[in-house]
Amino acid sequence: MNAPAMKTNTQAVTRSVFPTFEQVFQGFAGQIGMLREMAPPPSLPAERRVARAIDTLVEETNADEAVWLESCIHCGQCTNACHFFLATGEAKYAPMRKMDLYRRVYQREISPLRWWYRLVTRAVQLADLEAAQELVYDACSECGRCAMVCPMGIDTASLVHHMRSALVAAELVPPELAALRMEQKHRHTVFGASAEALRTMVETIGEHHGVAIPLDKERAEVMVLSSAVDLVANGNGLLATARVMNHLGVDWTICSDAYESANFGLLSGDMALWEELVDPIVAAAERVGAKTLVIAECGHAYPALRWNPMLHGGDLPFEMSFMSEYLGRQARAGNLRLRPLKGRVTFHDPCKTGRRGGAFEEPRALLAAMDADLVELPANKEYNWCCGGGAGIFLLERATRLRDEAFKIKMRQVDETGAEAVIVSCASCRLNFEAGRVKNQWNKRVESLVELVADHLIDDEPVRAEGVAA
Template sequence: MEDILAKQLNPQFREEVAELLKGYDFANCLACGMCSVGCPYADLVENHNPRIFLRKVLLGMKEEVYADPYIWYCNMCELCTIECPMNVNVSALVRALRGTWDKDKIPGYLQTIVKEHIASGNQMNVSQEDYEDTLEWIEEELQVELGDANYKIPLNKKGAKYFYGFNARDIKYYPNELQTTLKLFYVAGIDYTISTKRWDATNAALFTGQTDDFLAISMPLWQEVAALECEELIVTECGHAFRSMKWGQRTYWSGKPFPIRHIIELLNELVKEDKIKLDPEAITEVVTYHDPCNTARKEGVYAAPRELLKSFVKNFVDMNPNGRMNYCCGAGGGGMAMPEYNEVRKAKGRRKVEQVVATGAEIVIVPCHNCMDQFNDLNKWYPEKARSQNMHICDLIEKALIIPKKSVNKPVFCINRRAGTPLH
C-alpha cells in the first residue's frame, strides 16, 4: 500500500463534498468496515470497496477520489448503508460526486439518453407521431382481444383517478408489455389516463447526478399530473422510474403533492378488492421474485409484491436474502448504459445467478426494465446455471387472469393495418 502524504491532501475537499451533500452527514464514518462487509461485490470486483472510497473523501484525497473507478462501479444500491451503524449514505455521496463530472466525460451513453429525453420527452427518442401511432395500434389489438369494439385508451382525461407513467421501451420495443397492463386496467375497470404530452417516468439523470438534467426530465411529468388534476401517479415496473418519481417529488416538487405508487401496489390492491380475479391453478411453476434496489430498499416496496404473488402462485420460493436486504442484480446505478464496464456487471451478476439457482425457480419475476436486461444477459453469460424464464409481474398475472364475460359486447374482428408489428 502506498504512503499517504499529508502535503498531498486537500483539506477543502471535505467541505466541498459536504456542501454537495446537504442533508446527508457522511462525516460520521467510524471506519469500521461494515459498509464493505454489506456490499455484495467488495470481494468480487477490484476497486469496489466503499470503506476505502469513503476514507479517501474524508481525508481530502481529491485527485484519488476522482480517479477511483468506484464512482462508476458503484450500483448505488444502498445495501452498505443498511449495514452502516452511523447510517452513512454512500449512494448519495457517489451520486453527488457524479454530479460534478463534466457531462461530456460521463461513461457510456448515459448522457446521450439524458439529452434525447430532454429533447424529445422520452428516453427512447420516440417521435410524437410514432408514439400516438403505437397507442392506436395497441388500442386496435385490445379491441379484438377483449371483444369490445368500443374500447378506447383514455388519453388526457382530466380528473382521472390514476395517471399512468411508464417506460419508453414499452413504446419502442415492447408494446405488448403496455398492452398487457392496459388489459389489466380494463378488466379491473379503473379510472385512469395516459398523457400524450408527458408519459415517460424514467430519468437517467438519477444515475448521472446532474440536478439540472434531472429536473428538466421529471418536472414536466409532475406538472402534467397536476394539470390533468389526477389523484395519483402510478409508475410502471421500472425501479429507477419509480425512484425518480418518488424521491424527486419529495426533494424538488413544490406544487400540491399527490400520491405516487408502484403498479404492483395498485395491482395487489385490485386483487384484494376482487376487481382482478386470478386462477390459483394457472401457475404451476416454481416462482421467485427479484427486489429491485430502487423499489425495495430505497422506497420500501417489498411486502406488496409477495402478498400479490402468494395470492395466486402455488409454488413461490423467496431468494435469500430478500426484500430490503436483497442483492442488487449488478446493473443498477446506470450500469446497463456503461458498456465499458460490462465485465464488472457480469462478475456481479454471478452472485444473483447463485441466488436464483438456490431457489429452484423456473420463473423469476423481475419488475424493472434495467434489471430485466441484466437478468436476460445473465442467462446468456451463465447458460450452465441461469435457465429460468424472466417475466414482469403483469405478464404472469395475465397468464392467470380470469376475464369476466360481458354480454353487452360481442367479439369483433378487424384487420390490423400494422399486422401486429411493434414499433422499432
C-alpha cells in the same frame, strides 16, 4: 385523442404481435453499442472541469453529508454487503473507498480543519476525477445495502450520487449515460421513443389486440406512465398494463406530454435535468386531476419521482405508486381476478422500490392472488442482493466484467430456490437478468410481474370492492 370504452377479451389477446423480450434485449444491446459513438466530447479545459466538480460537491454538502464524511471508522462492515466487492475481492470496490475523493474535497474546502488539510493533502486533479468514474458509475448501483450494516449510519449511496453530480460538472459521465442524458434533455425522447411513438403504439394495441388505451383524457382518477422499452421495441408491457387497468375498471389515462418513466438526469447525476424531467409529469397529473400516479416497471423512476428535490416544498394532490404497489393493493382489495400461476417461482426485489422504498408486500400479494408456488431467495426483501445492473450500470460496456461477476451471486441464489422462473418488477433488472441468462446459458425464465398478472386475468366484468379508491 380519447379512446372509446372497450370491453377487453383477455383470452383473445394472449398471443402478442410484439417481439419476445429476448428479441427486445438483442435489439437494445445493439442500440446501447451505438450510444458510445453518440456521446459528446468534453468542451472545457481541465482546470475548469476540476473547479466545477469541486464547486458542485461544496454546494451539495449539507449537514448530513458532512456527518457521514466525518463518521467513517473504516470498520469494513460495508464490504460484506457490496456485491461488487464480494464478486471480485478487489479492495478498491469496498463502499468506504468510494467516499475517499469526496472526503478529500470536503476536508480541503469545507471542514473546520481545512487550513490543515490544505497543507497535508494534495489538491484534486482531473486524473483523480477520471479515476473516480469507475467507482461511482461502474461499481456502485446505489442499492443501499451497505447503509443497512454501517454502524455509523452512513448512506454511501447518497454520497456516491453526489459524486456523480460532480462528474457531470466535470464532463466525465460515461458515454452511454451521457448520450441518453443529452437526448432526453434536448429531444425529450429516450432511445427515440417519442409522443408520436406512443400514439402509434396505442393504435397498434387497439387494432391488433382490441384493447383500449385512453390517451390524453382531459380528466382521470389514475394517470399511468410508460417507458421507452415499450415504445421502441416491445409493446407487451403497455399492452399488459392496459389489460389490467381495464379489468379493474378504473378511470385512467396516459398523457402524451408526460409518459416516460425513465429519468437520465437521475441516473447520470444531473440534478437540474432530474427536476426538469419530473416537472411535466407532475403538471400533467395535476391537470387531469389524478388521485394516483402509477409509475411503470422502471426501478429508478421510483426515486426519481418519489424523492425528487423539486417535490420537497409541500404535499402533492395525488399519490405516487409503483406499478407493483398499485396492483398489489388492488389484489388485496379483491379487485383482481387471477388464474393460478403454474410452476415454482421466486421474486427479485428491485433495490430502489424495495430496500430504498419499502414496497415488499404488495408484489407478494399479487403472487398470492395467483396462488403462486413462491420460494423466497435466500436473501430477500430488505436483504435482497442487487442484480448488478442498477443505476444505469446495465448500459455501460466498460462495467461488463463487474456486472457479470455480480450477477453470478443472483444466479446462485435463484438456483438455490429450485424455481423455474424469476419474477421481476423493474425493466432495468429484467434487461440485466436477460443479459445474464443469455451469457451464462441459464435455464431460468425471466418474467415481468405486470405481464404475468395480465396473462392470468379471469375475463369477468370489472368489480370494485366498496369503499376502495382507484
